[in-house]
Amino acid sequence: MLNTGIRIRNVTRKDSGTYRCEISAKSEEGQRLGEATITLTVLVPPTTPICVVPNSAMTGTVVELSCKEAEGSPPSEYQWYKNGVALLEKTGTGSARTANITYTMNKKSGTLVSVVTNCNKSCRENQISVQHRNAQWL
Template identity: 30%
Template structure:
């Protein structure tokens, strides 16, 4: 039987700043022959080893880069036949974070530990966090201030601070979670109003955002509303009184219809005769005809002239 194939890799996870070159150490012990083969592959975080993606192969004396990382991947020693199979990965991206597999195959040598696993983390400074707030921002209410960065490795921790000279809320009325980036404020008062800053930090740097919290007093709003209602009522009454006075003045100035003593109306009835006893002249007979019923005629002491 052949000798044992043993691959050695670092036991601790590795980390490299974004944009730099990562070296993934891998060494092996075996008697290299014509059947010697080396393979490097990559497994994204949270995926099983069976879903690995190839990075490069070395077999039959030739190196075959492959996959999305091929242009940035190379071997520290090429050919890797001297027991060193270290991988170099230039200009690392955040997506390069994951598990790397160094596998040596050298038939007829049997395997004892022919596979080595290396965990790599690409260090990324926190991106500018997003600040937001929710809750009832009135006196006696509670508010939640939230802060989160979309990027950052390792995962950033968050810290809220209040800006300016205003006193910081008492510890009993505020709860801060450095992992989730949430600040809970309870039993709000007007003194809580102000500008708050959230700072996201990891070993690569920090970034921050700010927001303004305005605590309102509902009782002052009700007083202001009542005052506005009273003012509107007074205004409406003033307008109504003005219109009434104006109407009275216009009515007094309006002229009345009068008739002078010399004015004669065509439809007027002669004095002393009622409407029922009005006579109509008959030009053919030259006499005044009496109405058919003498009992309906009312006479007075004045006499009417006869028309000839």
């Protein structure tokens, strides 16, 4: 039996797709044809997310935190944490590839972390320091 497979070197996301192999051989009944179809899915780990946050915010105000990652395949899921505690359920899957949350500033400083994962079980994170600031009146 001959090895009639193909080898794709340096696989990239663009190699994902449906491949079909056709087989033909002459026989007494004429030419016989067989085929097989496979789907190749190339998995790409997420990159470190780019996060956008305000430089500062007053206690009691609402801030929007945005995090984006564009390389993961399949699309990544996002999880926000503050001081190790999850803030929301996983968000940001699909074509948007962005995770936005609104967060009410309180009197506690801490670290916000955006964690990005996909089915590769790969993980990337970006840490953001949050500092409590009191209003200063002139």
